[in-house]
Amino acid sequence: MAAAPRWLVHGDSVVEGWAASRPHLAWLAVAGRALDVEDVNLGYAGAARGELASAQQLASLEADIITIVFGTNCWSRTPHTAGLLYETTLAFLTAVRTGHPQTPLLVVSPVRRPDGEATPNALGATLAQLRDAVERATRDTLRGGDDRLALLPGAGLLTPSHLVDGVHPGDEGHALLARAVAGNLTGNKFLGTIFGKALD
Template identity: 65%
Template sequence: MAHDRRCEPLTTPRSEAPVDWLDPARFLRGTAWLDGDRPVRADPADLARLPWDIAERAALPIGVRIEFTAVPGTRAVQVRYRATVPERTDPLAGLRHCFALWHGTRLVGETCAAPAAEATVTLPLPPGGGVFSVHLPEGQAPVPLGLRALGGELSPAPVLPRWLVHGDSITEGWWATRPARSWPATAGRLLGLDPVNLGYAGGARGELALAEQLAGLPGRLITLAFGTNCWSRVPATAEWLYATVRAFVGLVRRGHPDTPLLVVSPVLRPEAEDRPNVLGATLAGLRGAMERAARDLAAEGDGHLLVLSGLPLLGPEHLVDGLHPDDRGHARIAAAVAEVLRPHVPAGAAGAADGLS
């Protein structure tokens, strides 16, 4: 599977001439499953049990990154990839493929290419070397085919503890200006973790098949951040959500009995806070049911279960469309989540975060 990476150096000659392409598998981070060579965000052997919208969103490489260490003097890294090219009549047909290069918490630069079924992009590197992340464009499902250094050496970046993050479109990163500015990506950098983004726009409605898939994924920490789509998209009652949260956590615990697990209730949604849905539940009531379920489980003996209320994290000024946060809002969620998780991060990860910064 994609998350079993090794860190032995893969080197290229110090030459301006092109070198052989390196297998990108050892460099991929943020991966959950592979479908052939394609990173996906749901178990490809278990799609039949998932709603169609979640299966569709799971095909996009949200949060998938290429991470490498470059020696000083390496001029650039080249990434060869394939992607789906929409029909000319598709509104997104002209959307460029933009690859963002990050060094710790700093965006170094972006390289964009015209849509193509297969292409190569070159990302210039600063002269001092170090650990870098390349965030892939999330549309048109790019698949890395190879990478190589120009004028230096590359090796896979150190493997960081994996953090499984399940949620809806807010977790997926909607309205963040770049994939790297979503709250899971930002909190991952703060904590020195490898975030695996399992957010599904329109989904995360308590689908128990996803809980079973989470139970089978290796991870050192887990966060569940859902509930807002239980107000309107698939309406629920507070009693239903209370029981569903208990069942969801119970299924995840079958694979992760002692893993620190943080439940984050829905963030502010002004139109829904006091307005009943078709079943009579307000978002405030749903949020309370979710938090109560998690606290009850903790009181019943789950000593590794944590709860964070989403309501105080954002104000109306942080919402772009009354629902999804802007970059400032994503940063606020990330900071709050990082504060709760920091005491539970495996030893050594915080030092990795300091080094990246």
């Protein structure tokens, strides 16, 4: 029996599964079951700010698919400017590609966070501006020739009603994230032979 495709997912507390009522209801677990893959959760609460050490770790690990979800924590705990996060995202993607030059890679930009959307952080950047920086860096990398890269904009994936504490989604929000990410992956032309099914 062939091994299931290995899916590495790097991100923050939302990837880790915070606020889901049970571990199996976190979005990555839901999507992994739906796609019939070996999902590897590399979510780190309070982190995932584009640290190059994390990119190097991803580059060194075996993977058939990679998903990167970061940017939210660049608004608060360790503030970034939009320019800094743009360059950080470019560097992160470049570092991952040193180990995975042809692996399908999906970048998901930050989901909405009501207290940060229009509020400048300590360095003057709103979350909306930081989200735009992640997306611009991903699109510029695509235009640079990385045709196995995809972007899923996070702003429209959840509404404030899906956030149990203003930051983390509850079970309904996790289910919506699972559906959106899995749908993006199964719709990617490079993944058609990897996945056997999508979410209903």
